Amino acid sequence: MPCLMGILLRSTTCFPVKNNRSISHTLNHSIFIRFPLSGTIQALATRRRPLQISMFTLQHRHKELPARTGNLLTVHGSVSTPAFVVVATRATVKAVEPQALVDIGVQIVISNSYHLHLRPGEETVASLGGLHGFSGWRGPTMTDSGGFQVFSLGAGKEHGVGKVASIFPDEDPQPRANHYRQGKSLVKLTEEGASFKSIIDGSKHFFSPENVIELERKLGADIILVLDECTSPLHDYAYTKAAMERTHRWAQRALHAFEKTADDHSYPNTEQILYGIVQGGAYEDLRKESARVIGGMLFGGFAIGGSLGKSKEEMHHVLDWTIPLLPDDKARHLLGIGEIEDIFAGVRRGVDTFDCAAATRIARNGTVFLKSEPRHRINLRNTRFRDDPRPIDETCDCFTCRQHSRAYLSHLCRSGEFSFYRLATIHNLRFLVRLMERIREAIESDELDELEAEWRTPA
Numbered sequence: 001m002p003c004l005m006g007i008l009l010r011s012t013t014c015f016p017v018k019n020n021r022s023i024s025h026t027l028n029h030s031i032f033i034r035f036p037l038s039g040t041i042q043a044l045a046t047r048r049r050p051l052q053i054s055m056f057t058l059q060h061r062h063k064e065l066p067a068r069t070g071n072l073l074t075v076h077g078s079v080s081t082p083a084f085v086v087v088a089t090r091a092t093v094k095a096v097e098p099q100a101l102v103d104i105g106v107q108i109v110i111s112n113s114y115h116l117h118l119r120p121g122e123e124t125v126a127s128l129g130g131l132h133g134f135s136g137w138r139g140p141t142m143t144d145s146g147g148f149q150v151f152s153l154g155a156g157k158e159h160g161v162g163k164v165a166s167i168f169p170d171e172d173p174q175p176r177a178n179h180y181r182q183g184k185s186l187v188k189l190t191e192e193g194a195s196f197k198s199i200i201d202g203s204k205h206f207f208s209p210e211n212v213i214e215l216e217r218k219l220g221a222d223i224i225l226v227l228d229e230c231t232s233p234l235h236d237y238a239y240t241k242a243a244m245e246r247t248h249r250w251a252q253r254a255l256h257a258f259e260k261t262a263d264d265h266s267y268p269n270t271e272q273i274l275y276g277i278v279q280g281g282a283y284e285d286l287r288k289e290s291a292r293v294i295g296g297m298l299f300g301g302f303a304i305g306g307s308l309g310k311s312k313e314e315m316h317h318v319l320d321w322t323i324p325l326l327p328d329d330k331a332r333h334l335l336g337i338g339e340i341e342d343i344f345a346g347v348r349r350g351v352d353t354f355d356c357a358a359a360t361r362i363a364r365n366g367t368v369f370l371k372s373e374p375r376h377r378i379n380l381r382n383t384r385f386r387d388d389p390r391p392i393d394e395t396c397d398c399f400t401c402r403q404h405s406r407a408y409l410s411h412l413c414r415s416g417e418f419s420f421y422r423l424a425t426i427h428n429l430r431f432l433v434r435l436m437e438r439i440r441e442a443i444e445s446d447e448l449d450e451l452e453a454e455w456r457t458p459a
């Protein structure tokens with residue numbers, strides 16, 4: 001599609017976007033969106049350098065809360081926020097193919113650079129057109145940097161804790177015991193980066209802020225994250241502070257590496273957006289310092305990572321300290337958190353996107369979402385569903401609920417049939433997609449409190 005140029009524009013490259021739109025990307029760093037019928041409109045603020053690009057546009061701010069709706073624009077389509085980012089660790093959402101994700105209404109997925117580096121390797125992914133060409137998912141994509149793996153194979157392993165397990169022990173008594181068995185750290189951290197051994201074959205690898213940018217350039221996701229050091233909830237103040245300061249230095253190095261490769265068209269996606277990550281554990285002064293330092297760097301968006309405290313209340317404090325100090329005109333992503341009550345807690349404080357593997361992981365264990373049940377979930381292994389002719393959720397419009405009874409699904413689950421993984425995952429993802437739609441509507445009509453009250457159930 002040809003682009004209509006304004007007189008200010010000196011040079012332009014066009015990128016196809018969903019909905020028959022194109023983005024005109026210009027040398028004077030203005031971004032224009034062209035709609036075929038309405039002409040060219042300036043959609044995003046003029047920027048001085050490519051790195052200052054904000055692909056986020058705020059649409060509505062809730063009257064009484066920091067909650068907001070917005071639009072996150074990428075060259076592979078736009079994302080209405082608040083949004084749930086579906087976890088596709090190894091370039092696939094477990095048990096569900098890309099076309100099903102489109103049918104479910106999934107807007108964006110997040111893959112993991114660490115896992116894809118180990119297998120199949122970023123060179124393979126790049127040679128097949130990056131993550132979009134490789135996986136067949138054509139929509140917006142994020143990649144995490146591997147910082148969490150640095151944590152979980154390092155201090156997380158030494159401390160015998162996971163990011164969430166030790167944070168909310170009363171609420172999830174045996175969540176990741178097998179994943180975070182205590183043992184010797186597999187990671188050696190230095191100022192230069194992190195050395196670690198592959199969990200697949202024991203081979204040695206090294207991640208630095210610079211080579212992780214190169215890795216993520218080759219993977220070609222639309223939104224990429226810097227390498228950070230994710231501390232354990234058991235780390236003391238002094239260690240958390242030192243790790244945070246190192247994360248800040250790494251962020252600057254990553255930004256520099258990103259800037260240097262911004263015009264290198266040998267990578268599959270040269271229109272990537274780089275997010276910085278705020279650290280600082282559950283310490284108020286550190287979180288505020290990190291939000292100020294990272295928020296002051298020229299990132300395209302911001303993620304909130306690391307230990308979020310020892311209780312849900314502490315996590316809420318961390319968000320309250322952090323979010324007001326981040327630039328208002330850029331997106332904020334909450335890393336690794338996505339239980340329903342956490343989504344409400346984050347959204348009301350101004351979080352725009354979430355990712356969490358729980359929705360798909362619990363589906364494979366037989367647990368499916370159902371509003372108004374304790375914790376909004378039931379387990380289809382339960383004998384009470386053996387003869388139940390109803391769908392999982394009579395109000396759900398997903399493929400699984402339209403086609404199958406709880407009795408049949410319960411049978412598939414107890415028999416260990418592969419089809420169960422797919423059917424249960426489809427329902428759980430559709431449930432979250434619809435919830436996020438309701439949340440966006442509630443923000444638009446300034447009724448988020450009412451919606452949250454409607455979803456509050458006994459634990």
Ligand SMILES: [Zn+2]
Binds near residue numbers: 397400426
């Ligand atoms: Zn359903």
